[in-house]
Amino acid sequence: MTSGESITGGAPRTVRDIVCGFCGLGCDDLEVTVAGRAITPRTACPEAARLLARNDAPPPSPRINGAPSSFEEAAAAAAGHLKAARSAAFSGLGADLEGLRRLYDLAMASGASLDHAASGGLFANLERLARKGWIAATLAEVRNRCDVMVVFGDDPASAFSRFFSRAVPVRGEGADGDAAPLFVTAPGRRQIAVVGGPLSEASRRVLAAHQVTEVPVSEQDVATAASVLTALVAGRGVDGLTGLSDETVAALAALAEQIKAARYAVFTWNAASLPAEDAPVVAGAASEAVDVLSVTTRAAVFPLGGRDNVTGAHQLALWRFGYPLRTAVGAGTSRHVPELYSTAAALYDADLLLHTSAFRPDAPPDFDRGPVIAIAHPDTVFAREPEVFIPVGTPGVDYGGHVFRMDSVVCLPLQALRPAELPSVAEVAAAILVSFGRGA
Template sequence: MAEVQTIHDVACGFCGLGCDDLTVEVEGRQVRATAPVCPEAARLLRRLDTADPMARVAGEVNSQADAAKAAHHILAAARAPLIGGLGVDMAGAGAAVDLAIRFGGVLDHYASEGLFRNYAAAQRTGWLSTTLAEVRNRCDVLLVVGDDPSATWGRLFERLFPATPLFAGANRRVIFLGGAPGEKASAQLAGANVVHHATTDAVAALEALGSLTAGRRPPGGSFGGIDADTLAGLAEELRNAHYAVVTWNAADLGDGDLVAERATALVDTLNVTTRAGVFPLGGRDNIIGVNQLLLWRLGYPLRTAVRGQTSSHDGTLFATEAALADADVLVWISAFRPEPPPDFGGKIIALAHPETVFDKEPDVFIPVGTPGVDHAGTVFRMDSIVSLPLGALRVATLPSVAEAVRRIAEG
């Protein structure tokens, strides 16, 4: 029996929060997180001592080398590839861009919808954003718009509201405008004053709140199902705050771009007399890092097409769902989790988590290792400020995405 090795201060790259205080036990090839850990990290870090799947071509087991050659031939004949998923570390993202430069193709992350809803607001008005550290240490009033985000980011309020912030006072306040806080959020916010206002229309409530904060009372008795006097009291709280922050998850809000726009306008008003910022939530599977890398390499964010020596960006036309309508090959990359590719009638090359279950057998399947488990890597935190190094927890038997892509390019 292998000796159990306990590793402390392990960094997690799955949700974008960038927690780097996990304790993990490794026994041979088995990996299990102990504490402190959220359910998602516990599930995605866990590994059993079982054999990894082999590469497959047209459903038949093949060597990694032969699978890479098959993928090369498919891409060489492709007219309009889509390189999607893009759940990769920074090295894998760089390799994906190299692949697009070599064979052409559209580049998009599977979780980019929320990012581009936020972009729509930022492009129209700009915004004053803050960081996780600023919220953690300075924010005294946090306005949470939409459903309780701790369902997605299990340790969010633990990270944002520590017992002893550096600068914020003792009377910290969290206002939920939308869904009620669940048990997890309530437990993590036990030291804060928590208030919940249910709303049927977050955009209308935020717009009225912005007007009231600016000293203008809009006509009407309620907005989004919230009494005008209640919103007026909330506006007064925000004006009196030392550092107010508005946060939301655009991916879960159908009108997320409008929520982002109204939140930005509210923060702009507050900054005339006090200090405030927006803290948009996101960051799943290193989407922030991948987006940063495309900006560095190509001058455009995700949803960019590379053809020949030129690249062009269109946030609508080159979104995965739209790009699939024109694509003949889908290169699906998902190293962090067993996220299956979308329904697609063309050829599929999957560089995917070994536990991925496919609705349709890919033309080429190359199982890849997970950054932070099978190999080292780097990811970006959701606030775009911190790049987080991930360490290997066990001896790898699968290639990284960067290695697999290099083999495909070489043919």
């Protein structure tokens, strides 16, 4: 059966064509076996398999100060803490779009800052995008047109296990091999260059049919290497860009010639895996290279990201408030100051933390200046017991929903795989709003 069919019935069943909402890549061909409430992954990357797997154990109940409570009591307790707070911070924001809508309603009613746990890479990229813009590709464009791909930093598969098989498949091989790259002359063969850390053996196997070049560069030198490569593509001298060996510069010069000969070059990087001060430099260098190449050929950037629907949280914030994440809302106003309203900064002044993580059991950040409300995965282990813990189901496991893919152009539907015994984030936030005195 497919993920859109009935989830009722006690006999074990196979569910195919499942959309994954965890890393942002949006794979839509996962397969699991469901027996009762137990879920056993059959076709999935290691990360998705870990997060999809479920046993048949009953879920935990909500807790208030560590003591079991009813859902209604926990929602009322959370509302009471929010009413008493003067400077609340909402962190995590790991939820589907409907859950995010309700959380944003709650933030507007109570007054709070909003930030996603995976927003660090997003804001490193926004630093370039907001100042000068860029030309970006969608996943489909990369898959169907890219003939030369340049990766800056670590192997993307460390965070996005199936990136290479989804983005640059070999024609005719397996479920991912149905692409016919427009600008690739040899049958399915592309040029893949990694400027940074080494590829894993798994990635080398996936890329075995392509022409792969690795330019080893330390993490601290990735930004410099990206700037040197862009200068070489633009035909500028690189004497002022120091710190790289002659061998590395020569390898980058050879790569620059390959890029200039490309018909559709794509530059990709995971800003979240780069040093915070270097990620904007890499984004800027990649975008500048695309600007240079676009005069005579086609090129684009493809920034990696999207964990736990951070792209959806960003898009929804733009639509609701006119600002991205790291914005404080309340009393009919919104104020966007990224350096003040990142979670780490906001917690210095906050007197309450509301943390949401429905996709994975990620605990709230350390906070001891006031109460903690955790709307969280049932398997979450807390360093300090929150004042209110309300366990929630996972989108794409316990209930349906929608998430954005990392390229921001596709909103993907998630389907429930089993009957839900826990509320959704949207239901929890709505119940808190009712207890708060605002209609859901």
